[in-house]
Amino acid sequence: xxxxxxxxxxxxxxxxxxxxxxxxxxxxxxxxxxxxxxxxxxxxxxxxxxxxxxxxxxxxxxxxxxxxxxxxxxxxxxxxxxxxxxxxxxxxxxxxxxxxxxxxxxxxxxxxxxxxxxxxxxxxxxxxxxxxxxxxxxxxxxxxxxxxxxxxxxxxxxxxxxxxxxxxxxxxxxxxxxxxxxxxxxxxxxxxxxxxxxxxxxxxxxxxxxxxxxxxxxxxxxxxxxxxxxxxxxxxxxxxxxxxxxxxxxxxxxxxxxxxxxxxxxxxxxxxxxxxxxxxxxxxxxxxxxxxxxxxxxxxxxxxxxxxxxxxxxxxxxxxxxxxxxx
Numbered sequence: 001x002x003x004x005x006x007x008x009x010x011x012x013x014x015x016x017x018x019x020x021x022x023x024x025x026x027x028x029x030x031x032x033x034x035x036x037x038x039x040x041x042x043x044x045x046x047x048x049x050x051x052x053x054x055x056x057x058x059x060x061x062x063x064x065x066x067x068x069x070x071x072x073x074x075x076x077x078x079x080x081x082x083x084x085x086x087x088x089x090x091x092x093x094x095x096x097x098x099x100x101x102x103x104x105x106x107x108x109x110x111x112x113x114x115x116x117x118x119x120x121x122x123x124x125x126x127x128x129x130x131x132x133x134x135x136x137x138x139x140x141x142x143x144x145x146x147x148x149x150x151x152x153x154x155x156x157x158x159x160x161x162x163x164x165x166x167x168x169x170x171x172x173x174x175x176x177x178x179x180x181x182x183x184x185x186x187x188x189x190x191x192x193x194x195x196x197x198x199x200x201x202x203x204x205x206x207x208x209x210x211x212x213x214x215x216x217x218x219x220x221x222x223x224x225x226x227x228x229x230x231x232x233x234x235x236x237x238x239x240x241x242x243x244x245x246x247x248x249x250x251x252x253x254x255x256x257x258x259x260x261x262x263x264x265x266x267x268x269x270x271x272x273x274x275x276x277x278x279x280x281x282x283x284x285x286x287x288x289x290x291x292x293x294x295x296x297x298x299x300x301x302x303x304x305x306x307x308x309x310x311x312x313x314x315x316x317x318x319x320x321x322x323x324x325x326x327x
Contacts, residue, residue, distance in 0.1 A: 024264030027087050031062040034090045037076025037097050039069045039187055043208040043289050047253055048092045050285050051122065054276035072162030073097040074109055081110035085258040087265035091116065093254045098308055099315035100162035113312055117266050118304035119255035120273040123291040126226035127168040127249045128210040128233065130219040131202040132195055140223040140242045144176055151178040157191035157200040160184050168204035168225055168249035171318045175244040195219055206251060207232060207290035225249040232290045254304055270301050
């Protein structure tokens with residue numbers, strides 16, 4: 001009896017595998033949608049449009065971009081986590097979609113690690129510490145000293161609770177040993193406007209929006225918060241160079257599909273993504289977004305699965321110990 005039951009289970013598994021293979025042969029037979037958990041026109045949206053255009057040619061079907069911003073990335077993440085796992089609804093994930101759910105510790109809307117099938121890590125974008133131009137600090141060392149003395153009266157802004165700019169500053173404060181009041185905004189643009197106007201003290205901003213204001217002299221650049229210096233700001237030292245190696249704050253972009261997406265479809269998507277990454281001119285396009293393509297050995301689905309888990313742990317620690325959890 002047990003042997004017959006085992007044979008039935010093996011037969012069911014074999015049939016399921018065969019169905020997945022047949023489904024993958026016909027896929028894609030209609031347009032594919034990439035959900036972006038950010039507002040239209042922002043840097044992540046522009047990044048998605050660039051990749052979608054290149055992947056459309058590789059897949060032989062249109063790749064559409066759908067913006068589902070809100071709740072610091074959770075709305076878009078939930079949209080894909082709950083979608084049908086057929087390869088037609090994907091997520092352009094960032095730390096907002098994959099660290100933010102930890103802010104809802106009591107009842108997370110989805111599991112950033114287990115509710116998605118990883119496809120490929122694409123690029124990383126550094127965060128930059130920028131301050132109002134009349135802040136009495138012109139170097140990172142002077143900023144750290146000023147913050148320790150004046151933290152009670154200082155404020156920093158962000159693109160919203162759980163955004164990259166919020167969590168980057170949480171990590172920075174934790175490393176510096178200070179606590180500064182957070183003012184969340186509805187997006188990067190209004191936060192930057194208030195920094196330029198002197199109504200905020202600093203931001204931990206994504207490089208693509210920080211660089212034009214740095215070059216215009218509207219704000220001061222004090223440190224690159226990622227592990228390595230950026231090609232767009234080669235003279236700006238990292239926080240690690242200034243004695244805070246624990247600060248490695250950057251955002252990243254990666255493609256995910258809902259869990260239980262058939263493995264052959266995930267493999268097709270991964271191949272199409274890598275082909276797009278290797279295409280001519282992409283590196284130059286991404287330079288305008290201050291984004292750096294990840295190395296070839298970091299582009300597999302298996303690597304992305306490990307990477308997401310490490311990012312979940314890293315940002316989770318910053319969130320729990322850095323005071324980012326809601327009171």
